Amino acid sequence: MGFFSKLFGKSTEEEQKVADTLKVGIVIGSVRGGRNAEAVANWTLDFANKRNDENVEYEIVDLADYHLPLLGAPLSEAAQAEGEQAIKDWSEKMATYDGYIFVAPEYNHAVGGALKNALDYLKAEVANKVAGFVGYGSLGGVRAHENLRLILGELQVADVRTAVTFSLMTDFENMSEFKPADHHEANANGMLDQVVSWGRAFKTLRD
Numbered sequence: 001m002g003f004f005s006k007l008f009g010k011s012t013e014e015e016q017k018v019a020d021t022l023k024v025g026i027v028i029g030s031v032r033g034g035r036n037a038e039a040v041a042n043w044t045l046d047f048a049n050k051r052n053d054e055n056v057e058y059e060i061v062d063l064a065d066y067h068l069p070l071l072g073a074p075l076s077e078a079a080q081a082e083g084e085q086a087i088k089d090w091s092e093k094m095a096t097y098d099g100y101i102f103v104a105p106e107y108n109h110a111v112g113g114a115l116k117n118a119l120d121y122l123k124a125e126v127a128n129k130v131a132g133f134v135g136y137g138s139l140g141g142v143r144a145h146e147n148l149r150l151i152l153g154e155l156q157v158a159d160v161r162t163a164v165t166f167s168l169m170t171d172f173e174n175m176s177e178f179k180p181a182d183h184h185e186a187n188a189n190g191m192l193d194q195v196v197s198w199g200r201a202f203k204t205l206r207d
């Protein structure tokens with residue numbers, strides 16, 4: 001009897017399924033009040049779920065839920081405990097995934113500060129895992145993606161080539177109501193295909 005069977009009384013088949021399930025976190029990379037990120041992340045989750053990828057679980061991870069302090073900033077005694085708990089929760093959550101889809105807006109031609117700060121807390125939790133990007137901005141958030149690729153390289157996260165790039169001008173009404181054009185679905189499928197296949201390959205590297 002294997003480890004999972006002893007713990008949960010599962011059959012070998014179920015045990016294998018647990019081991020095989022690929023967990024992908026869809027990270028909402030903006031904490032701004034009134035952010036567009038939430039609608040884009042929900043679209044991404046919905047789109048991913050509709051693909052019915054076998055043994056793949058997609059889940060939203062909302063950066064705004066964690067209230068992470070600025071890395072290294074001195075904190076009051078009261079804020080210290082809360083901050084440490086937030087960092088622990090964030091790190092532990094990110095460690096549970098095999099891959100990530102970063103929903104990343106572009107701020108001043110780069111990734112937003114909140115996401116950069118959150119990534120700076122991670123290392124072993126994300127190493128040898130895979131990432132895809134869904135972005136938005138005047139040019140589809142591509143400069144945020146390119147910036148993220150540099151950061152993720154240092155964290156040893158393998159980022160896939162194809163990204164989804166929503167335009168603030170044509171995929172949003174008044175730059176705030178998300179109305180994505182259908183043609184983005186091709187890139188969304190391409191990105192997810194590669195996140196899943198690379199995700200499985202990298203899983204064997206870590207097991």
Ligand SMILES: Cc1cc2nc3c(=O)[nH]c(=O)nc-3n(C[C@H](O)[C@H](O)[C@H](O)COP(=O)(O)O)c2cc1C
Pocket residue numbers: 030031032034035036037038105106107108109110136137138139140141168
């Ligand atoms: C400080 C700031 C800088 C921005 N810089 C850029 C930029 O360089 N390129 C771009 O395409 N959009 C830029 N934008 C527009 C944002 O991408 C847009 O507001 C987007 O909705 C932000 O994501 P969020 O709503 O999820 O927070 C900027 C917005 C702010 C507030």
